[in-house]
Amino acid sequence: MILKCPSCQQALISTQNTYRCSNNHCFDIAKEGYTNLLLAQHKRSKNPGDDNTMMACRQAFLNQGYYQFLVDALVAILDNANDQTLLDIGCGEGFYGHQIKQHYPRAQLAGIDIAKGGVRLAAKRKSNNAPAYTQLAVASAYDLPFMTQNFDCAVSVFSPVDPPETARVLKPGGQLIIVGPAKNHLKGLAESIYDEFKPHANGFRTLEGHPSFERLGSTIIEQNATIEGASIYQLLTMTPYFWSTSEEKQAAIKKRATLSTPLAFEISRYKRL
Template sequence: MYLCPLCQLPLTLSSRHYQCANKHSFDVAKEGYVNLLPVQQKKSLDPGDNSEMMQARRAFLEAGWYQRVAEEVATMLQPANPQQILDLGCGEGYYSGILQRQLAPKQLYGIDISKAAIRYAAKHYPNATFAVASAYQLPFAADQFDAIVRIYAPSLLSELQRVLNVGGYLLTVTPAPAHLVQIKQAIYPHVKLHSDAIEQLAGFQHCERKQLRFTLDQLTAADLDHLLTMVPLGWKFNAATKTQFIESKPAIECDFYLDLYQLGTKQPCP
């Protein structure tokens, strides 16, 4: 199911390593994932979020604060009954695990450029298949997936078009206008809200938008610290202002857009 990231020929699994016809070889780690991110595709020695950000995100997500986001993604995809799903930029696999449990596809793949995150995902969600790989050169054959989930992850449109079946679905999660507005208010004198425009994607028909808005009003100091550490907005705080913000224990507004697209059809979305 993988393509070689060096020559794009199919990879065959044998004795815990993948190999293509050109003899490029990639070992399967003991946790079960494979690293398909060659040095030519790396912008640093250890790409992806740093360890502190990953640990904070893992703690925040596993506390269940964004569980309803993952469940709503699964609910929107349920009518399509996708059997081959790609979780693009899957991180530590939190959303992959919920999608696997609720949708029960034949195969769910997750990719991320962070080796540490994929190692964790492979160890904790063994029913899914994980690889270290670039979203800008996906290591998959054409027309391989029925659905792609893209939660905040950057990607290359032509690659999404290539690996998704005609008639397949792309579900994106992006910030809606009021997302984390209380954090912005603590940083900026004038707050700029996120856009409410629907992104137009060439080759895709937009089928549905849902706005998921809720308030986190029971966050502990540890939860707030994790949230500030895992989001880029948190980088704007210095130690003193971060402590002051956490001690004020504000309620945090969460505001998401979930947009469902279908590839290559002009018929009304089912």
């Protein structure tokens, strides 16, 4: 899994606490173990991506196990990923990558996210007393910081995917697994916010008919869940619903003791041609 320089696209070589390319562009390795490869001129804001509050809420909610059945489905689909190189696109705070590493301890796992706060949290994830991720970088899914044909598999859970960039870093025959919301996902939460429920949109359409990928199939999994206590507001905060929820309704949701809602995911698989 060779990192590439975001300035000149040459390979980056690690030297003590830095990465350096043949053109002498240099990038520090943070004490947590990640590298920031998102150049200032490529940022659309000072702190792009999900903010620290959203990341903290996501971490707290996911650690409660409400999405464990999604983890189980992902692990089964990966079908023995030991000794493979895996890329977690939009890794956020590292929940899914960490879970995959727990099941496949010999896998070489890399993760990227545009949110520096999320990558910092992911760097703290441990598996068998070692970092869960072999490499972590602050970077965009539209400019993946790796040399070509580095990965056997890429996984994206509720994160954007750029087909040309993902194809570039996957080996021929490599697999891409994308998780997005199915029709009823968080219907109970949405109905407490809006007068009319509108399903989430997913990002699968960007892959349909793309010449670099063959669609292998799709699976929908769904469970009814009762979310309790502080987890209800954490769930709201980690979703796009938060930005369109009034302060009054946020306060009402924060006071709820329970929330019943379907959790529904669509998992689509593609092969790199």
